[in-house]
Amino acid sequence: MTDKSGSQDAVVIERTLDAPVELIWQMWTDPEHFKAWYGPDGATIPVAKMDVRVGGTRLVSMEMQTPNGPMQMWFTGEYREVVENERLVYTESMSDENGNVLSPADMGMPDGHPTTTEVRVELEDVGGRTKMVMTHSGIPGDSPGAAGWAMAFDKLAAHVRQMTADQN
Amino acid sequence: MAIDEDRLSETFAALANSTRRAILARLAEGEATVNELAEPFEMTLPAISKHIKVLERAGLVRRGQRAQYRPCALDAAPLGEVSTWAEQYRRVWEARFDRMDDYLTQLRPQRRTGEQDD
Numbered sequence: 001m002t003d004k005s006g007s008q009d010a011v012v013i014e015r016t017l018d019a020p021v022e023l024i025w026q027m028w029t030d031p032e033h034f035k036a037w038y039g040p041d042g043a044t045i046p047v048a049k050m051d052v053r054v055g056g057t058r059l060v061s062m063e064m065q066t067p068n069g070p071m072q073m074w075f076t077g078e079y080r081e082v083v084e085n086e087r088l089v090y091t092e093s094m095s096d097e098n099g100n101v102l103s104p105a106d107m108g109m110p111d112g113h114p115t116t117t118e119v120r121v122e123l124e125d126v127g128g129r130t131k132m133v134m135t136h137s138g139i140p141g142d143s144p145g146a147a148g149w150a151m152a153f154d155k156l157a158a159h160v161r162q163m164t165a166d167q168n
Numbered sequence: 169m170a171i172d173e174d175r176l177s178e179t180f181a182a183l184a185n186s187t188r189r190a191i192l193a194r195l196a197e198g199e200a201t202v203n204e205l206a207e208p209f210e211m212t213l214p215a216i217s218k219h220i221k222v223l224e225r226a227g228l229v230r231r232g233q234r235a236q237y238r239p240c241a242l243d244a245a246p247l248g249e250v251s252t253w254a255e256q257y258r259r260v261w262e263a264r265f266d267r268m269d270d271y272l273t274q275l276r277p278q279r280r281t282g283e284q285d286d
Contacts, residue, residue, distance in 0.1 A: 011258045015265050019272045027268055037268040040260060134261060 010137035088121045179246045182226035195242035
């Protein structure tokens, strides 16, 4: 087991893309570009409102075709860091079409599931190409028990790994 | 999707309580009886038993079959599923970035290929 699999509450992905940082920045901040790649396969992004400045809000809808007809999901959030062509940090929560945050309980999720997650995008120019590091993490402490949950879970996972190692 | 979402919900719900996490942490050190598990808590045995039942339903705790004694033991398998669940998020993002890559290629069909040349 690696350390990577130990961080259960964050996804970190690094990519090097064959385009300048200015264009990659637009991929995240220009709604028309964003719509082109963001949705899962088979989904569309009918709405992408982005007020890209610190404290500005975003509202994104995703429409998927299901056997029961189209299903629409809404996500809202706030920009926390905006450093053009370098760093973009925003929060994300499920919401209704007016950007009212829906609690995990509303969505049928159990207590302790983070209401809000954070997406952090860091860009670096590498000889005309762009190194992009995206970190998507839960925000501890924004929902009751979430922080304690994440901490205890890390400890527990360490215990379990230790146990598994001892048994082998 | 290979992951059983209901099962995962149950796992998360079970982990979302400090008493139950403490019980799991104790069991990570070795099996224990309900009485032993109850010791550190100012709780009645029935209250502790209730927590253990939640953990059992989530598949995180197994109970021995020996009558009366029936020690509790940790079952780590559902925790493996939780990490797989995090992997699901990873796959969503990987797919997105694959599409971003394709889209970037579409944006510059006539762009020169010798980009390494200075």
